Amino acid sequence: MLQISEVTKSFGQRRVLTDVSFDVARGRLTGFVGGNGAGKTTTMRIVLGVLHADSGTVSLDGHAIGGEDLRGVGYMPEERGLYPKMTVLDQLVYLARLHGIDKAGATRRADALLDRLGLAERRKDALESLSLGNQQRVQIAAALVHDPDVLILDEPFSGLDPLAVDEVVTVVAEHAARGIPVLFSSHQLDVVERLCDDVVVIAGGAIRARGTREELRERYAGDRWRMTATTDAGWVRTVPGVRVEELAGVAVTFGAPEAAAQEVLRGAVERGGVTAFAPVRPTLGEIFRDVVVDHARSEKETAA
Template sequence: MLRVERLGKSYGDRAALSEVTFDVRPGEMFGFVGANGAGKTTTMRIIMGVLAADAGRVTWRGAELTRTRRRAFGYMPEERGLYQKMKVAEQIEYFGRQYGLSAAASRRATGEWIERLGLTERRDDQVQALSLGNQQRTQLAVALVHDPEVLVLDEPFSGLDPIGVDALADVLAEKRDAGVPVVFSSHQLDLVERLSDAVGIIKAGRMVAAGTVDEVRAREGRRLLRVGLRDAAPGWAERLPGTVVGTPSRGHALVEPNGHDDQDILSAALKEGRLEHFGWELPTLSEIFREVVA
């Protein structure tokens, strides 16, 4: 697996990272989330050797990472690292050669990714003439051209339209299913929750939550009961034990038990109307993020 162990990084008196630890297993997609400046990009740069850590280490398949081993990784920085005056196809093919592909293999892979990522009509355009979304697609092709063993992508969905988001999501799912560990950061938390097998939340350089999506949702968020009734009188939710969260709608309400037994809440609900739904509801990743980061 890709293992990040107790990473530390400081700039003067400011600690950018402190004891950052997480694992990404083969065939797992890890969503890395946090506010701006929380340490996501610094962590990814250390994984890729762009920055040196002050403490801790990063290993892949149990071995320390070297420059040679990192050539098998696919990396997409948040700031696009493209040559603005090179044509799209030339650029992707050039980076394929830098990753160690032969000229023929790089040319073949370039053609495949240009078609896959919807760049066929832009293959002979200079990068500087592309829209932000097509520059993002080009950067993704650069990260994927050499069929990497590990993918490290910093805000890969930024600037993509919904079609581009779906295309990239399909590619990442395909890589994951082929056994590639995928680490990606994003501020689109609904997308992170939909795509990720595991997530990590970082705040001010420290990991505040990590695990599978279901584990984090169950462990970090408030436990709420969703109660759904038919033919209930107005104000029914307020008469239930506990505290109603938000405004009830369409006969449904979210209730925070506040020490009350769920069976007591169920009994009270049955007196108010015909029961349609009763069960625990886990918070979304967005709700958890607000709770642990705010």
Template structure:
């Protein structure tokens, strides 16, 4: 498990990251979300040791994170860090050797990853000759090549087409199945909702929400949908009911107390048929918007 404890970074009088704490459990994907400037990249750079922390620490399995432990991490920065004028395969092999892989193992691993990303025929091409999406594929391959013990990925899905996203998802799931903790930031909240076991929401350098999807949904505003016949307009007059939306036979509701929901259901049944009366399971995207608007 990777543990971030009270991590803080100041730039002069500005506090960019303010006592941030969260866990990245082994074998799970943790989504790191927040608006531009929230402090996600600064936090990731401190985890990797690229940027020193003003205070706080990062632990791996309960022990302070060392430079040697970090050398086994896979890191993908938001800004591409590869060599634009070097052939793709050559630089991946070089990077693999920096991670103590043999030349033959690095070459084999690089070829396998490039093949999975549809780049098997481009191994001798210079990076700058590729499209931005394909450059992103190579950057991902560089982060995964040495089979890292921890993955820290800053906007890994940016610029990828749906096929490449699926390939990336498959690779990440292979890594989590092997027990690797994965932390990735993304503005694509639908992907975070689809992939992540946990989510950490950062706003103005502080964690404002964190937990599993179920944890966050349990804290979300409890809303219900009711569909009746013929029209749901009468729900506006029911006591203890906040009507968020009404469209013909369907209404979205919020109750002041559990008894109000039962009173409303009884009233609906007395008026006619009830086709649906169920809680609404919010997406992580909706939860994110809710907590950042608070």
């Protein structure tokens, strides 16, 4: 398990991380989400040893992460850092050999990844001749070519079309299934929600929410309900304490405390019956907006 514990970091007088703590379990994909400047990349760079924390620790399987551990990390930075004039295959082989893999083994691994990522036909092309999306695929291959023990990806889906996202998701999920910790950041919350086992939300340099995908959806569900009745549901608007959000004939989505929601359910049964009734679970995007809005509100109250 990769563990980040009470990590704090400042640049000069500006505090950018405050007591950041979360775990990245083996065999699980952890999505790290936050707005621009929230602290995601700084946290990742501290994990990698590129930056040093002012306080706090980063450990892997119970020991402080060090040089040998870091050599086994696969990292994809948000900024592309490959050689534009080298061929795709040559630079993947070169990077694999830097990790001590012999040339034949490095070539096999590079070819296999390029095939999985839909780039086999471009293996002999210079990187600069590829589209930005295909360059992103090569960058991902570079993070995977040495068969890493830990995988850290900073905005891996940036610039990818939906089909390319699916290809990358499949490859990354396969690596997680081998039992390695995978941490990645992304602004594409729908992809994070579909892919991740665990989610960490950061805002203002501090962790504001963390847990499994379903735990967060349960925690931030609020008092929202969706019902499908067998008769028109327009009458729900007259129930005290109920706020109708969407009404379409027999289907209604509404906000209400549980007691009022149960009153709606009883009323629908009396009027003919119910085919579906359940609390509404928010999307990750809705949870993220709630967390960020709550943080912004707290900041304003503190400033006042």
